[in-house]
Amino acid sequence: MEYGVKMPRQPKFSRDDVLDAARDAVFEHWRSATVSHVTSRLGAPSGSIYHRFASREALFVTAWIRSVRRFQQALTTIVEIPDPTEAIVETALHIPRFCRQHRKDARMMTLYRHADLLTTAPPELREELAGLNTPVATAIAALTRRRYGRVTNHGLAVMRLACRDSPYGIVRPIIGEAIPAWIDDAVRATTGALAGLPDHT
Amino acid sequence: MEYGVKMPRQPKFSRDDVLDAARDAVFEHWRSATVSHVTSRLGAPSGSIYHRFASREALFVTAWIRSVRRFQQALTTIVEIPDPTEAIVETALHIPRFCRQHRKDARMMTLYRHADLLTTAPPELREELAGLNTPVATAIAALTRRRYGRVTNHGLAVMRLACRDSPYGIVRPIIGEAIPAWIDDAVRATTGALAGLPDHT
DNA sequence: TCCATTCTAGAGAAGGCATTCTAGATGACG
DNA sequence: CGTCATCTAGAATGCCTTCTCTAGAATGGA
Numbered sequence: 204m205e206y207g208v209k210m211p212r213q214p215k216f217s218r219d220d221v222l223d224a225a226r227d228a229v230f231e232h233w234r235s236a237t238v239s240h241v242t243s244r245l246g247a248p249s250g251s252i253y254h255r256f257a258s259r260e261a262l263f264v265t266a267w268i269r270s271v272r273r274f275q276q277a278l279t280t281i282v283e284i285p286d287p288t289e290a291i292v293e294t295a296l297h298i299p300r301f302c303r304q305h306r307k308d309a310r311m312m313t314l315y316r317h318a319d320l321l322t323t324a325p326p327e328l329r330e331e332l333a334g335l336n337t338p339v340a341t342a343i344a345a346l347t348r349r350r351y352g353r354v355t356n357h358g359l360a361v362m363r364l365a366c367r368d369s370p371y372g373i374v375r376p377i378i379g380e381a382i383p384a385w386i387d388d389a390v391r392a393t394t395g396a397l398a399g400l401p402d403h404t
Numbered sequence: 405m406e407y408g409v410k411m412p413r414q415p416k417f418s419r420d421d422v423l424d425a426a427r428d429a430v431f432e433h434w435r436s437a438t439v440s441h442v443t444s445r446l447g448a449p450s451g452s453i454y455h456r457f458a459s460r461e462a463l464f465v466t467a468w469i470r471s472v473r474r475f476q477q478a479l480t481t482i483v484e485i486p487d488p489t490e491a492i493v494e495t496a497l498h499i500p501r502f503c504r505q506h507r508k509d510a511r512m513m514t515l516y517r518h519a520d521l522l523t524t525a526p527p528e529l530r531e532e533l534a535g536l537n538t539p540v541a542t543a544i545a546a547l548t549r550r551r552y553g554r555v556t557n558h559g560l561a562v563m564r565l566a567c568r569d570s571p572y573g574i575v576r577p578i579i580g581e582a583i584p585a586w587i588d589d590a591v592r593a594t595t596g597a598l599a600g601l602p603d604h605t
Numbered sequence: 606t607c608c609a610t611t612c613t614a615g616a617g618a619a620g621g622c623a624t625t626c627t628a629g630a631t632g633a634c635g
Numbered sequence: 636c637g638t639c640a641t642c643t644a645g646a647a648t649g650c651c652t653t654c655t656c657t658a659g660a661a662t663g664g665a
Contacts, residue, residue, distance in 0.1 A: 213631075213632070213641095213642085214641085214642065214643095215631095215642075215643070216642095216643090234435060237621090237622065237623085238622080238623060238624085239622080239623095247643075247644090248643060248644045248645050249623085249624080249625095249644090249645075250625095250626090250642085250643060250644060250645070251642075251643060251644080253623090253624065253625080254641085254642065254643080258623080258624080259622090259623060259624085316577070318577075357586070360586075361590070364574055364590050368573055368574055368576070368577055369570060369573055369574055369590075369594055370573075371573055372569055372570055372571075372572055372573005372574060372576060373565055373569055373570055373573060375569070375573060375576075376517075376569055385558070385561075385605050388601065388605075389562070389565050389570075389598060389601065392594075392597040392598055392600065392601055393570055393593075393594040393597050393598060395597065396593040396594050396596065396597035397590060397593055397594060399593070400589065400590065400593055404585075404586050404589075413610075413611050413612045413613085413660075413661040413662050413663095414611095414612085414661070414662070415611080415612065415613095416612075416613065416661095417612095417613090438651085438652065438653085439652075439653065439654085440651095440652080440653095448613075448614085449613065449614045449615050450614090450615075450653085450654075450655095451612090451613060451614060451615070451655095451656090452612080452613060452614080454653090454654065454655080455611085455612065455613080459653080459654080460652085460653060460654085
């Protein structure tokens, strides 16, 4: 607490409360979620939203970023699994598992694509978005090196498919619903097959 | 030309012209495509749109249906490929190939999910939407029977993954852009692996 | 030529939504 | 108890979009 800084009034709604409400509104209305959906869930006036976030877009993008970070949290430990092939498969399996345990965050993550946000998001969030992908990129690069003994562009592309795009494609149609256990078998099969590809064309 | 029917004025904009403009607007603006994006591309006033389509939603959903039908056109011949495994893999490969040759239609198809439209689309289109999936369902069922010798629910689910969800997941991040040739190798690998799974848990 | 039909044309009504603005409440601190 | 920073509160504003409505043009038959 700094000298001379008056202690402000206690917030009735925390920043996370607002983001939770945004996430819940998206879970229910997806792309047509409005600011008033958020305020009515929160029981707050629109002023409380705009006091913290510059715009509707800033609110939803911030909530999206929070969900992405939650997804990334487990990655670093998974990548350290001793056996390379197991590390690859477990990275891929993290996707259906996360979707099972964090249904709302998972659905929130489907709202935007990272590449699109880099150019369309509110300027004040661009910098954060630019660095957002590094944990995943680092993990993929580490897995690529461990799998092939070197890192080529094609090797990286294959590993992205194996650990990210392919498992995501498998769960995508049912994100937000229950994910059956056998989906994990399907992920094991596809990721195993992709990890078997060579790192050159 | 029926008796007593007066010949009307020639349309300046055909139905397909309007749908093309809608598809192009979606290619550029995706979900935020508006009716005025469409009219300005077409060089037409909004009246010409609303003369043919009941609402903005009816226009875009109709364009979506047209793209889906174009995708389905090649399916029936592919399924008839003699070797079952080859038929399965070629069905899956139809997805990256279609995305390569019909970039705008492919992107248009990402605008809605069939399951959502069944409940949210304008009522006059519901019936058409209800029957839209049958060509794909028929193809998947045929492939399931040929692969396993019988049709179980789990077998169908695996085959949907192999022929549709998995390859779609692989191309999805790059739909609208150029699809590299090696993507087909990845699809072959994953679809082959999934088709190798048994039809029971 | 006149008429019925089908279309283009575009101004503007209507509605929904994000956003702003002003007032007031709250709490820490001197 | 007064002051200040921070927050709640929600009515009011203004924008943007969809959609309607009226006028008029093109076409071919009677």
